[in-house]
Amino acid sequence: xxxxxxxxxxxxxxxxxxxxxxxxxxxxxxxxxxxxxxxxxxxxxxxxxxxxxxxxxxxxxxxxxxxxxxxxxxxxxxxxxxxxxxxxxxxxxxxxxxxxxxxxxxxxxx
Amino acid sequence: xxxxxxxxxxxxxxxxxxxxxxxxxxxxxxxxxxxxxxxxxxxxxxxxxxxxxxxxxxxxxxxxxxxxxxxxxxxxxxxxxxxxxxxxxxxxxxxxxxxxxxxxxxxxxxxxxxx
Numbered sequence: 001x002x003x004x005x006x007x008x009x010x011x012x013x014x015x016x017x018x019x020x021x022x023x024x025x026x027x028x029x030x031x032x033x034x035x036x037x038x039x040x041x042x043x044x045x046x047x048x049x050x051x052x053x054x055x056x057x058x059x060x061x062x063x064x065x066x067x068x069x070x071x072x073x074x075x076x077x078x079x080x081x082x083x084x085x086x087x088x089x090x091x092x093x094x095x096x097x098x099x100x101x102x103x104x105x106x107x108x109x110x
Numbered sequence: 111x112x113x114x115x116x117x118x119x120x121x122x123x124x125x126x127x128x129x130x131x132x133x134x135x136x137x138x139x140x141x142x143x144x145x146x147x148x149x150x151x152x153x154x155x156x157x158x159x160x161x162x163x164x165x166x167x168x169x170x171x172x173x174x175x176x177x178x179x180x181x182x183x184x185x186x187x188x189x190x191x192x193x194x195x196x197x198x199x200x201x202x203x204x205x206x207x208x209x210x211x212x213x214x215x216x217x218x219x220x221x222x223x224x225x
Contacts, residue, residue, distance in 0.1 A: 032212070043114075043200050043216030044153070087152065091212055097168065098214065100145075100152030 004088045009105040012082075018075040020104050022088030025069045032091045033064060035073045037084040038103070044087065047073065078108045112136050116201050116217035123191040123224045131186040131220050133201030140206040142184040143168075143214065144176065146197040153200060159184055160206065191224045198222070 005023040012018040024033065032051050036044040048055055048062045050071075055062040061074040075082055087103040117132045135142065140161045145153035145168075155168030159178040173195060175187040184203075188195060198221050202214040 034212070036214075041198060041219065041221075043202070043218055044214075046213045046215070049213070097143075097155055097158060098153075099169075100154070102150070102152045 003099070004090060004101050006086075006088055006101060006104045008102070009107070011107050011109055012075075012078045014080060014108050014110050015077055018078040018082065018106060018108070020073040020075075020086050020088075020106065021070065022072070023070045024088070024090055027068050027090055033062070033071050034089045034091060034098070035060070035062065036087045036089065037082075038087070039081075039084040047086075078106075080108050080110060082106065083108045114201055114203055114215050114217035116199075116220050118220060119218065120221045121223070123188075123222065125191060125193065125224060127191050128187070128189050129191070129222075131188075131199055131201075131222075133184045133186070133217060134182050135184075135201075135203040135215070136182065137203060137205075137215065138181060139203035139215075140181065141204040141212075141214075142178065143202040143204075144174070144184070144186045145200045145202065146170065146195075147200065147219075148197050156186065156199075188222075193224050196222060196224045 032049050034049040035047040038044045048060050050062045064071045085103040085105050089098045114135045143158045144156040147153045154170045157176040159165045165176050198219045200219050201217045204214045
């Protein structure tokens with residue numbers, strides 16, 4: 001299964017953009033990049049996903065490099081409620097299993 | 111819609127006891143999953159199911175059993191509880207619409223301690 005690499009932790013000032021990177025150099029052609037977040041010890045919450053084009057929704061933007069070996073999740077105006085662990089996940093073909101890493105712990109500072 | 115509902119929210123077991131963690135979803139999703147999360151770690155897949163009557167092992171299936179008799183329910187069984195099974199357990203479900211639509215919806219979790 002393809003793996004992802006994320007920084008362990010990041011800080012961001014409230015109101016600023018939070019840019020969370022993810023490396024996935026062994027991604028295969030039909031694998032999507034999914035982003036989830038986990039606030040405190042709640043169940044993970046879906047944020048956004050993409051294949052090769054940049055994507056945007058009401059929560060965030062996803063930028064995927066042209067070679068698809070890395071991506072960046074952008075929270076355009078971070079708030080204190082965005083403090084969470086963010087997971088970058090590659091879907092596996094066939095059975096739709098997720099392989100979670102340890103994620104990035106984002107702390108939004110007032 | 112309630113989404114994915116897990117019961118109980120908390121449980122303390124003695125070593126060797128057994129219990130069933132319940133999970134039900136009302137979104138008519140074919141795919142369901144069980145994960146465990148140890149402190150400071152990401153989630154690890156225990157078992158998953160692609161439909162009623164079909165289950166398969168994930169990364170860490172030892173010590174657990176599952177069944178899927180209906181689309182809605184996916185219970186997880188611990189037969190002989192061990193301290194190593196102290197963890198937070200999450201159930202999830204997803205629509206089987208292909209890789210482009212594999213959004214998993216998670217329950218609130220069951221916090222289990224085995225003493």
